[in-house]
Amino acid sequence: MNYNDRTFLVTGGSSGLGGATASMLVEKGAHVILLDINEQTGQKKETELGKNSRFIKTDVTNEADVMAAIALAKQEFNGLHGVINAAGIPIAEKVLDRDGMPHSLESFKRGIEVNLVGTFNVIRLAAQAMKDNEPTEDGERGVIVNTASAAAFDGQIGQASYAASKSGVVGMALPIARELARYGIRVCTIAPGLFETPMLATLSEEVRDSLGKQVPFPPRLGRPNEYASLACHIIENVVLNAEVIRLDGAIRMTAK
Ligand SMILES: NC(=O)c1ccc[n+]([C@@H]2O[C@H](COP(=O)([O-])OP(=O)(O)OC[C@H]3O[C@@H](n4cnc5c(N)ncnc54)[C@H](O)[C@@H]3O)[C@@H](O)[C@H]2O)c1
DSSP, X not given: OOOTTOEEEEETTTSHHHHHHHHHHHHTTOEEEEEESOHHHHHHHHHHHGGGEEEEEOOTTOHHHXXXXXXXXXXXXXXXXXXXXXXXXXXXXXXXXXXXXXXXXXXXXXXHIIIIIHHHHHHHHHHHHHTTSOOOTTOOOEEEEEEOOGGXXXXXXXXXXXXXXXXXXXXXXXXXXXXXXXXXXXXXXXXXXXBOXXXXXXXXXXXXXXXXXXXXXXXXXXXXXXXXXXXXXHHHOTTOOSOEEEESTTOOOOOO
């Protein structure tokens, strides 16, 4: 598999799992467009990765933003060949708080909007851009890697919005992979367990250590480059399609 003449959109590409994947793709010779809402970390990442990357401030839920990112891939590099959808936000809120007040409907919707609708927005526009690519020997024209979560299967108390958004990402993978098969575009999903990223950095070191010890093996948090390795394997292995792969050291989350 030759990465040299390929360009990938990486959403959430300035941080955590997306950031590690963008780095690995560039190391392998690919071009990356970093799509992130955070301008500061995005520009820093572009500087770190050098001439084979471009950052563009993007809200994945916004059609014009994502179209501009795809236009940038065509203008600066040689089109678009793949997507890593790693942008996401955590929502932690109970249905009823300790005073009996209900979950904010706005924050519930926000989780769905960014994690599910944002992922779909990027998929639909990228599919349009990739469908006319020159096919590889295998007939492949593009590959899409989405990011769900172990919470799609074992959501904890307080994760109603997050788990619903991530199980939506899992649920839409098969119908989309079936439909895009006619264009030679694959769709796979990674469902990470607990990873050492800025998203988890909001928790204290003690809590992170204790979470890590709950993982059967290896008893620690996952490392972003372990996610990136799987994303690259999916890109390279043309037979993987419509699959959801848990990357979680066998953890099954408890209710709390
Ligand atoms: N870290 C974990 O343990 C873990 C576990 C399971 C799933 N995930 C999922 O992995 C993905 C990456 O998470 P991470 O841990 O690297 O987090 P992170 O916070 O380090 O990175 C997420 C990135 O997404 C960006 N982002 C947020 N909203 C956006 C929007 N509307 N448009 C564009 N960019 C936006 C953020 O600015 C950030 O740079 C997320 O979808 C997350 O839900 C993470």
